[in-house]
Amino acid sequence: xxxxxxxxxxxxxxxxxxxxxxxxxEPECISESRYCRALKGLLARxxxxxxxxxxxxxxxxxxxxxxxxxxxxxxxxxxxVSLFYYMRPLYDGVGGNAMxxxxxxxxxxxxxxxxxxxxxxxxxxxxxxxxxxxxxxxxIACQSGEKFEPIILQAxxxxxxxxxxxxxxxxxIKARFDYGAMxxxxxxxxxxxxxYRVEKLFELAHHRLSTIAIGASICILTSMLFCPVWxxxxxxxxxxxxxxxxxxxxxxxxxDYFKNDTKKSQDSxxxxxxxxxxxxxxxxxxxxxxxxxxxxxxxGFNFGHPWIEYLKIGASLRSCAYxxxxxNASINSDQTAPDFLKDHFSKFCIKLSSDxxxxxxxxxxxxxxxxxxxxxDLMIExxxxxxxxxQDAMKSLSKQPIASTVTEKEYGIATIVEIVPLVTASSxxxxxxxxxxxxxxxxxxxxxxxEFRVESDxxxxxxQNQKVITExxxxxxxxxxxxxxx
Amino acid sequence: xxxxxxxxxxxxxxxxxxxxxxxxxEPECISESRYCRALKGLLARxxxxxxxxxxxxxxxxxxxxxxxxxxxxxxxxxxxVSLFYYMRPLYDGVGGNAMxxxxxxxxxxxxxxxxxxxxxxxxxxxxxxxxxxxxxxxxIACQSGEKFEPIILQAxxxxxxxxxxxxxxxxxIKARFDYGAMxxxxxxxxxxxxxYRVEKLFELAHHRLSTIAIGASICILTSMLFCPVWxxxxxxxxxxxxxxxxxxxxxxxxxDYFKNDTKKSQDSxxxxxxxxxxxxxxxxxxxxxxxxxxxxxxxGFNFGHPWIEYLKIGASLRSCAYxxxxxNASINSDQTAPDFLKDHFSKFCIKLSSDxxxxxxxxxxxxxxxxxxxxxDLMIExxxxxxxxxQDAMKSLSKQPIASTVTEKEYGIATIVEIVPLVTASSxxxxxxxxxxxxxxxxxxxxxxxEFRVESDxxxxxxQNQKVITExxxxxxxxxxxxxxx
Numbered sequence: 001x002x003x004x005x006x007x008x009x010x011x012x013x014x015x016x017x018x019x020x021x022x023x024x025x026e027p028e029c030i031s032e033s034r035y036c037r038a039l040k041g042l043l044a045r046x047x048x049x050x051x052x053x054x055x056x057x058x059x060x061x062x063x064x065x066x067x068x069x070x071x072x073x074x075x076x077x078x079x080x081v082s083l084f085y086y087m088r089p090l091y092d093g094v095g096g097n098a099m100x101x102x103x104x105x106x107x108x109x110x111x112x113x114x115x116x117x118x119x120x121x122x123x124x125x126x127x128x129x130x131x132x133x134x135x136x137x138x139x140i141a142c143q144s145g146e147k148f149e150p151i152i153l154q155a156x157x158x159x160x161x162x163x164x165x166x167x168x169x170x171x172x173i174k175a176r177f178d179y180g181a182m183x184x185x186x187x188x189x190x191x192x193x194x195x196y197r198v199e200k201l202f203e204l205a206h207h208r209l210s211t212i213a214i215g216a217s218i219c220i221l222t223s224m225l226f227c228p229v230w231x232x233x234x235x236x237x238x239x240x241x242x243x244x245x246x247x248x249x250x251x252x253x254x255x256d257y258f259k260n261d262t263k264k265s266q267d268s269x270x271x272x273x274x275x276x277x278x279x280x281x282x283x284x285x286x287x288x289x290x291x292x293x294x295x296x297x298x299x300g301f302n303f304g305h306p307w308i309e310y311l312k313i314g315a316s317l318r319s320c321a322y323x324x325x326x327x328n329a330s331i332n333s334d335q336t337a338p339d340f341l342k343d344h345f346s347k348f349c350i351k352l353s354s355d356x357x358x359x360x361x362x363x364x365x366x367x368x369x370x371x372x373x374x375x376x377d378l379m380i381e382x383x384x385x386x387x388x389x390x391q392d393a394m395k396s397l398s399k400q401p402i403a404s405t406v407t408e409k410e411y412g413i414a415t416i417v418e419i420v421p422l423v424t425a426s427s428x429x430x431x432x433x434x435x436x437x438x439x440x441x442x443x444x445x446x447x448x449x450x451e452f453r454v455e456s457d458x459x460x461x462x463x464q465n466q467k468v469i470t471e472x473x474x475x476x477x478x479x480x481x482x483x484x485x486x
Numbered sequence: 487x488x489x490x491x492x493x494x495x496x497x498x499x500x501x502x503x504x505x506x507x508x509x510x511x512e513p514e515c516i517s518e519s520r521y522c523r524a525l526k527g528l529l530a531r532x533x534x535x536x537x538x539x540x541x542x543x544x545x546x547x548x549x550x551x552x553x554x555x556x557x558x559x560x561x562x563x564x565x566x567v568s569l570f571y572y573m574r575p576l577y578d579g580v581g582g583n584a585m586x587x588x589x590x591x592x593x594x595x596x597x598x599x600x601x602x603x604x605x606x607x608x609x610x611x612x613x614x615x616x617x618x619x620x621x622x623x624x625x626i627a628c629q630s631g632e633k634f635e636p637i638i639l640q641a642x643x644x645x646x647x648x649x650x651x652x653x654x655x656x657x658x659i660k661a662r663f664d665y666g667a668m669x670x671x672x673x674x675x676x677x678x679x680x681x682y683r684v685e686k687l688f689e690l691a692h693h694r695l696s697t698i699a700i701g702a703s704i705c706i707l708t709s710m711l712f713c714p715v716w717x718x719x720x721x722x723x724x725x726x727x728x729x730x731x732x733x734x735x736x737x738x739x740x741x742d743y744f745k746n747d748t749k750k751s752q753d754s755x756x757x758x759x760x761x762x763x764x765x766x767x768x769x770x771x772x773x774x775x776x777x778x779x780x781x782x783x784x785x786g787f788n789f790g791h792p793w794i795e796y797l798k799i800g801a802s803l804r805s806c807a808y809x810x811x812x813x814n815a816s817i818n819s820d821q822t823a824p825d826f827l828k829d830h831f832s833k834f835c836i837k838l839s840s841d842x843x844x845x846x847x848x849x850x851x852x853x854x855x856x857x858x859x860x861x862x863d864l865m866i867e868x869x870x871x872x873x874x875x876x877q878d879a880m881k882s883l884s885k886q887p888i889a890s891t892v893t894e895k896e897y898g899i900a901t902i903v904e905i906v907p908l909v910t911a912s913s914x915x916x917x918x919x920x921x922x923x924x925x926x927x928x929x930x931x932x933x934x935x936x937e938f939r940v941e942s943d944x945x946x947x948x949x950q951n952q953k954v955i956t957e958x959x960x961x962x963x964x965x966x967x968x969x970x971x972x
Contacts, residue, residue: 057656067655075648078671079640082679086636099676106647106672150572154565161592162561169553170543185564186592190585193568279808283769322765325805326812329917394906420880420909427910431815 067111069227074109077222081105081215097207104215109223113298114231114291116223119179120216121294126183127212131205133160134191138201141192153192161185175290231291232301236367238288239310242281242317243364243439245274247357249324250432254353257331257425258346272328278321285314300370309446313367316442320435327428330421345422348390352429355383356436363443372447374455380440387433390426553597555713560595563708567591567701583693590701595709599784600717600777602709605665606702607780612669613698617691619646620677624687627678639678647671661776717777718787722853724774725796728767728803729850729925731760733843735810736918740839743817743911744832758814764807771800786856795932799853802928806921813914816907831908834876838915841869842922849929858933860941866926873919876912 061068084098108119141152164181167173173181191205223229252272289307297303359379366373446452547554570584594605627638650667653659659667677691709715738758775793782789845865852859932938 053656057652060655061652064655068652071648071651074651074671075644078647078675079644082640082643082675085679086640099680102675102679103672106668106675154568154572157568158561158565161564162557165557165560166543166547166554169546169550170539182592185560186589189564189568189588189592193571193588194585280768282766319811322808322811323815325808326914326917329809330913420913423906423909424913427816427906428812431812 066227066229070111070229073222073226074105076226077105077109077218078102080218080222084214097204097211100208100211101215101218104212105219108216109219112229112231112234112288112291113223114288114293114295116219117294118176118291120220122177122180123183123212124216125177126180127187127209130184130187131191131209134188135201135205137192157189157192160188164188228298230295230298230301231288232295232305232307233299235285235288235292235307235310236301238281238285239313239317240364240367242278242314243360243367246278246317246321246324247360247364249273249275249321249328250353250360251357253324253328253331254349254425254429258342258350275321275324275328278317279325281314282318285311306446306449309442309449313439313442313446316435316438320432320439323428323432323435327425327432330424330428341419341422345390345393345426348386348393349426349429352383352386352390352433355379355386356429356433359383359436359440363440366443366447366452370450371453371455376440380437383433383436387430390430394423394426552713552715556597556715559708559712560591562712563591563595563704564588566704566708570700583690583697586694586697587701587704590698591705594702595705598715598717598720598774598777599709600774600779600781602705603780604662604777606706608663608666609669609698610702611663612666613673613695616670616673617677617695620674621687621691623678643675643678646674650674714784716781716784716787717774718781718791718793719785721771721774721778721793721796722787724767724771725799725803726850726853728764728800729846729853732764732803732807732810733846733850735759735761735807735814736839736846737843739810739814739817740835740911740915744828744836761807761810761814764803765811767800768804771797792932792935795928795935799925799928799932802921802924806918806925809914809918809921813911813918816910816914827905827908831876831879831912834872834879835912835915838869838872838876838919841865841872842915842919845869845922845926849926852929852933852938856936857939857941862926866923869919869922873916876916880909880912 081098081101084101104123108116108123110116110119137153137156141149141156144152164185168178168181187208191201194201194204248271252268252274256268256272289311292301292305292307295301295303359376362373362376362379366376567584567587570587590609594602594609596602596605623639623642627635627642630638650671654664654667673694677687680687680690734757738754738760742754742758775797778787778791778793781787845862848859848862848865852862
């Protein structure tokens with residue numbers, strides 16, 4: 001009962017007045033309960049938001065334990081470097097400059113070994129160059145009298161900062177030395193500016209460099225010794241996974257279209273949309289390739305592994321993914337071909353797509369095992385003969401008995417509109433085959449440059465390889481241009 | 487003559503021996519000249535490389551004077567902040583901590599105002615939070631005796647650094663507060679670690695914060711007052727330009743196919759490949775949108791301008807660009823349709839593509855003028871009727887007199903293969919039309935949320951707008967999902 005008469009618990013507070021009347025104490029109570037509820041609502045929303053956030057973070061941690069490991073590594077490196085403060089002998093060595101070691105660790109420690117190395121080298125070079133230049137400018141300024149000293153220092157800071165900032169816009173420098181240029185500006189400004197006050201400039205520079213060296217070496221050691229995450233391996237796996245996703249998407253799309261399965265499971269839908277990852281992975285690939293070249297030999301990758309070839313493979317994968325997107329859209333369009341036509345095409349299209357995806361999967365195996373495949377050329381040949389079969393099927397369309405099953409229809413008129421979706425899908429499939437061959441060429445380029453192992457039967461292989469290389473195909477021009485040297 | 491007898495200038499050095507014989511001094515001379523030439527070659531290559539680099543930099547500067555301006559601004563901000571060192575009264579105020587002001591300027595000054603503001607706010611919040619927390623932890627550590635002090639400090643550094651590092655992996659935090667999290671780790675480590683040595687911790691924190699505030703405000707003022715580069719305007723223009731490029735590419739592709747112009751000029755080729763920019767602009771768009779929301783009112787954009795709508799438009803542009811890529815490839819393929827079929831289709835396809843590109847250009851005008859267009863709905867209708875015409879043309883293909891022009895061919899058999907490229911191109915064009923409508927919807931969403939001005943004839947507009955919104959089309963699912971709320 002009480003619960004039904006909300007708010008305020010259904011109770012009424014009455015004040016009996018001296019004159020016999022009574023006053024119900026309602027409004028205050030109601031407003032109080034309103035506040036209460038608003039506060040509770042706010043609190044509940046806040047708690048649920050925090051809870052959602054924690055759950056998301058937990059899921060992230062479970063999905064990628066390497067990232068959790070990275071966090072622990074950062075904590076460890078910082079604890080290590082802060083030992084310099086707590087241990088008398090170490091502290092006396094570098095003094096208050098130990099701050100720079102802490103700063104170096106925080107700023108330089110990145111997720112992958114390559115990124116950490118890249119930043120360490122950048123920081124070291126930038127600091128050294130700027131320090132040397134700063135000392136030089138400071139010496140010149142000192143020689144030119146007290147009046148000109150601040151002017152020369154100011155002008156040099158202005159000019160060098162502007163020049164170094166400009167260099168950061170140049171793509172080739174931005175890719176490799178962006179951080180170094182920033183550190184250069186920072187150190188140069190600090191040295192030339194504090195040189196005006198601090199007398200012991202050389203000592204300062206020496207301490208600065210040695211503390212940075214300490215911080216950097218702690219970072220490098222921690223990131224390389226405990227569960228290292230190599231940018232190179234990440235790139236290698238990314239490309240391999242993307243290739244597999246593309247193959248699965250292709251299979252999924254075509255099967256989905258021809259099998260007329262009305263109720264798609266969420267899983268199969270997810271597989272079908274795997275190609276979307278490929279469309280969006282360009283930036284990741286580029287930054288990984290950029291970091292990978294700083295990394296020393298690890299796993300099967302030497303220093304100087306041709307990482308740039310992975311970018312070419314990535315580009316050819318993307319150019320294939322565009323067509324899968326187009327195929328997916330044309331398959332999902334309203335226009336559907338009549339069933340008898342679908343049946344006629346179905347086996348050829350499914351054969352073609354499964355051949356193409358088999359080639360992609362084989363290429364993924366080539367990459368993951370770093371072994372040249374002896375089957376791949378045969379598979380490409382088979383794929384090409386499947387293209388021929390599909391073309392023949394199109395040619396024979398009006399001669400074959402299928403036509404006779406629809407004698408009631410005015411054949412020539414009806415079909416041209418009806419076959420539009422099928423023809424589109426087929427010619428997109430053929431384009432996908434051409435792109436798959438480009439992927440094979442790109443993988444071949446990698447296999448040659450990285451000197452992948454050869455499978456047992458070497459001799460048949462050699463001649464086939466030659467063939468793949470000399471086969472010419474129109475396709476993604478970019479990939480082709482970069483492949484011309486192969 | 488001498489020149490012909492290289493190396494060594496053709497001169498022979500002979501030594502006449504006492505016994506009358508003579509010895510030619512050749513090998514040493516040759517090797518010397520070899521060194522000379524190698525050195526010269528090296529020098530020449532070095533000079534030409536430097537020269538090429540300078541030329542590239544010069545071209546970059548000429549092409550984008552705003553970037554040069556940015557460099558001068560960085561130089562100016564640094565000169566301004568270094569005045570703190572040179573002016574006694576200022577220096578006495580903040581002391582040696584002026585270093586932090588210099589550091590702030592170098593690290594925080596970015597190309598766009600939004601990025602600078604984002605970093606400033608991140609730095610301020612990160613420093614403040616970490617400073618407060620650091621002082622708290624330091625106080626607790628002090629209370630717990632000399633033995634536990636370093637343990638508590640170390641443990642807190644380890645835990646908070648790990649937690650803050652982990653938060654940088656969470657996408658929503660990475661997008662907005664990545665830099666802040668890094669500064670948090672940095673400041674917390676420095677405060678809790680140096681607290682063990684430096685006695686005047688409060689004073690340190692106060693100086694640190696005030697110098698960062700000085701550096702940050704110099705950055706913000708410089709970047710906002712002198713030739714500001716707004717991330718918002720950049721994003722706005724990028725989307726507008728991409729739309730125009732897409733329209734030009736579409737026109738170029740179709741015209742190129744049907745006009746049979748064998749000698750393409752380089753210019754037209756460049757225009758045709760404009761869509762490739764659209765394919766690769768996702769990362770740029772996202773970072774610009776991310777920075778734009780930090781920016782105050784500028785130009786026609788208020789604080790709280792719906793920048794996220796631009797990302798939706800960008801996504802719909804990209805999904806259209808995939809089809810232009812497919813169209814481009816199918817147009818460049820070996821298979822060509824016979825001329826009589828091409829002529830039959832040509833006017834419909836060219837009409838359709840020019841309608842679609844006109845719609846895109848009109849949408850670009852809508853964006854650039856921030857004014858809703860009164861023509862756009864009519865144009866979309868016209869585009870859709872062009873689709874209908876193309877479909878009718880396909881249907882009528884076998885009935886029309888065109889068929890009679892090829893009576894010598896066995897019509898039904900020959901054409902199905904022959905029309906493949908045409909049918910593919912046409913159905914890709916129709917998909918492009920559907921995507922163009924999606925772009926129109928996305929632009930409409932922006933126009934509604936950003937309250938674009940309405941052109942004079944408001945009434946006819948309203949009803950038409952309603953129509954565009956309610957029209958349903960299958961298309962890019964992502965764009966559709968985000969548009970459902972419109």
